[in-house]
Amino acid sequence: MALRLMESLPEIEDQELVTRTLNGDREAFGVLVERHQDRIFGLVRHYTRNPVEVEDIVQDTFLKAFTRLSSFQRQGSFYTWVYRIAVNTALDLFKRQGRNPVQTVEDPEVIGTPPSRGLMRPDAQMQEREIAEITHEVLAELPEIFRTVLILREFEQQAYQDIADLLGISIGTVESRIFRARAKFKEQILQRYPEYGQVD
Amino acid sequence: MKCEAVRSLVAGYLDDELSESQASPVRQHLLDCGECRKLMQAQTAEKSWFVPTEPMTAPEGFAARVSRRAFAGDKGLLTPVAPQGTGGGEPRILQFAIQMTAVAAAVLLILALGMKFSAHPEGAELRADSSDLREALETMDRLNREERLELPGENSAGEFQPTATEAGK
Numbered sequence A: 001m002a003l004r005l006m007e008s009l010p011e012i013e014d015q016e017l018v019t020r021t022l023n024g025d026r027e028a029f030g031v032l033v034e035r036h037q038d039r040i041f042g043l044v045r046h047y048t049r050n051p052v053e054v055e056d057i058v059q060d061t062f063l064k065a066f067t068r069l070s071s072f073q074r075q076g077s078f079y080t081w082v083y084r085i086a087v088n089t090a091l092d093l094f095k096r097q098g099r100n101p102v103q104t105v106e107d108p109e110v111i112g113t114p115p116s117r118g119l120m121r122p123d124a125q126m127q128e129r130e131i132a133e134i135t136h137e138v139l140a141e142l143p144e145i146f147r148t149v150l151i152l153r154e155f156e157q158q159a160y161q162d163i164a165d166l167l168g169i170s171i172g173t174v175e176s177r178i179f180r181a182r183a184k185f186k187e188q189i190l191q192r193y194p195e196y197g198q199v200d
Numbered sequence B: 001m002k003c004e005a006v007r008s009l010v011a012g013y014l015d016d017e018l019s020e021s022q023a024s025p026v027r028q029h030l031l032d033c034g035e036c037r038k039l040m041q042a043q044t045a046e047k048s049w050f051v052p053t054e055p056m057t058a059p060e061g062f063a064a065r066v067s068r069r070a071f072a073g074d075k076g077l078l079t080p081v082a083p084q085g086t087g088g089g090e091p092r093i094l095q096f097a098i099q100m101t102a103v104a105a106a107v108l109l110i111l112a113l114g115m116k117f118s119a120h121p122e123g124a125e126l127r128a129d130s131s132d133l134r135e136a137l138e139t140m141d142r143l144n145r146e147e148r149l150e151l152p153g154e155n156s157a158g159e160f161q162p163t164a165t166e167a168g169k
């Protein structure tokens, strides 16, 4: 089924698919979803390790995109637009569930403080999967504003300007938020895994 | 360049997000200043914990399922329940204003009741009343959040839907 959709509408632009969807073409919307679903799944899985939750969030993202499709600005990229909806959907769900309730104000003192204790790199013999396990566990503990910039930057390799656009903040805020997020991440990992602290 | 200024640029420096004119004084400072270098090393170590993860694939039939649901009018499990009567052509901002007016009226009423009760304190009723207030505040909060969620991509330029009244000029 999925494959058939792609084959029947292979090289049509997203914009055209949006128009067709708005005209009631269900197949066109299916192709749009199919084209972008993997990357949205890839993004959302950094927010939760529960696969059912991941699927719920991605599904909700596309359903929201569908209901707002008429407000999509045609000159922009459909993917970026959906991506932004996905980030908001994930954040909103966790807020509603009361996860990471800490609405962290950006604490200015962090920036001037050199690290008291360094963080080691992961052991060379550790599997990537094991490292990711720890990283996600620590990320889940971070206040959402920090978690989001780290996911977007470190896993999703987004440019600062794109992160700024996605989150509706200035590039200067992105810079300082990433800086602080890294400091917080380090703090948190050392708290949970003191063995990764550097002795100097 | 001062340490303070360098530290605000360290993240961008590591991520290769600075222009050369920004990066070069940072580089020079890092050569000269041990404290800032230490800070940069800490941030480098942090980055090494983010290993590339294998690409994800959506479950079989996901797109077709979502598309079917979308056309069946499913707004999603996680979506807050939309207020009734949103089918018309009225702009969202108007809907929002109406919602907010209603909520504000409810909050005022409850506050007024609350003041009345607090003038004649009666334990049980007061408690019931304050939970109503909380509920109203939560509703308001929820509406605020919905409004925030509506924002992506909706910077109304050129997207304003003409309503029937416009035809009459």
Ligand SMILES: [Zn+2]
Pocket (backbone or CB within 6 Å): B002, B003, B004, B006, B029, B033, B034, B035, B036, B037
């Ligand atoms: Zn310095």
